[in-house]
Amino acid sequence: MKSPMLVDPIRELHAYPVSDGAVGMILATEEIARKICPHPVWITGVGNCMDSFFLGDRDLTSNFALKKATEWACKRAGITEPKAAFDVIEISDQYAYQLPMWAEGMGLCEEGAGAKWVDANGPENQNVNPSGGMLAGNPLILGGFVRAAEAAIQLRGEAGDRQVEDAKTAIAHGVMGPAGQFHSVITLARD
Numbered sequence: 001m002k003s004p005m006l007v008d009p010i011r012e013l014h015a016y017p018v019s020d021g022a023v024g025m026i027l028a029t030e031e032i033a034r035k036i037c038p039h040p041v042w043i044t045g046v047g048n049c050m051d052s053f054f055l056g057d058r059d060l061t062s063n064f065a066l067k068k069a070t071e072w073a074c075k076r077a078g079i080t081e082p083k084a085a086f087d088v089i090e091i092s093d094q095y096a097y098q099l100p101m102w103a104e105g106m107g108l109c110e111e112g113a114g115a116k117w118v119d120a121n122g123p124e125n126q127n128v129n130p131s132g133g134m135l136a137g138n139p140l141i142l143g144g145f146v147r148a149a150e151a152a153i154q155l156r157g158e159a160g161d162r163q164v165e166d167a168k169t170a171i172a173h174g175v176m177g178p179a180g181q182f183h184s185v186i187t188l189a190r191d
Contacts, residue, residue: 014096016134016143023142023149041152045079045187047072055178063105066175066183070106073171073185082107086187088154088170089128090147093135098180099123102173106185130154130162144174148186155190 003013026036033040049068052058070082079085089108093099100114108126109117123129131150138146151170153159167190174184 010095010097013135016094016140017137019137019139021139021142021146023145025145025149025152039156039190041155042189042191043186044189045073045075045077046185047074047076048182048184050177050182051180053178053181058181060179061101063101063180065181066102066105066173066185067107069183069185070171070173073187074107077187077189079187082171083109083126086169086171087127087167088130088151088164089126090131090151090170090172091129091133092143092147092173092175093129093133094140094143094175096135098175099128099133101180102175103128105183106171106173127164127167130159130164132162141176144172144176144184147172147174148188151186151188155188 001011003011005011006015028036047069049065049072051065058064074080074082074085091099091102091106093102100118103109103117103122104111104114109122134143151172154164154167155170157163170188172186172188176182
């Protein structure tokens with residue numbers, strides 16, 4: 001709260017830092033994946049949705065696009081209750097206020113209860129952003145891709161000091177566009 005003001009009420013440490021980076025993942029058929037990787041991670045569901053482009057045409061407090069993206073990814077993965085389905089959750093939190101808002105949109109807590117969820121240690125209890133999330137220094141354009149890579153690293157058991165014990169399922173989220181216009185969600189699992 002003592003860091004310099006960016007735009008009231010967002011302060012410098014409430015926003016992702018300017019950074020650079022790269023990420024890569026190999027996508028392959030099951031047969032190839034088993035040959036080249038001792039611990040493959042499987043994509044079990046993908047969903048994305050875009051809300052209206054013009055800010056005046058949508059409710060900026062709504063999670064319409066994120067709810068739809070999460071619903072579609074979970075449906076494809078056979079998941080009906082996202083709140084209890086994942087061992088690791090990686091959320092693209094470009095700004096501090098987004099974590100509780102996106103948690104509501106992903107169904108990790110009840111609508112309107114994001115702040116209470118944060119205060120009740122929801123992120124720690126549900127293993128949200130064990131990587132540190134975007135506020136730890138991920139580049140904006142790669143944020144969602146880094147979330148998916150971090151989830152895969154967790155499922156492979158290669159996360160070092162931040163490893164979630166016996167992680168078998170994960171969900172990763174990416175967001176782009178003005179004020180959360182476009183959301184992508186991917187669910188992952190290991191054997």
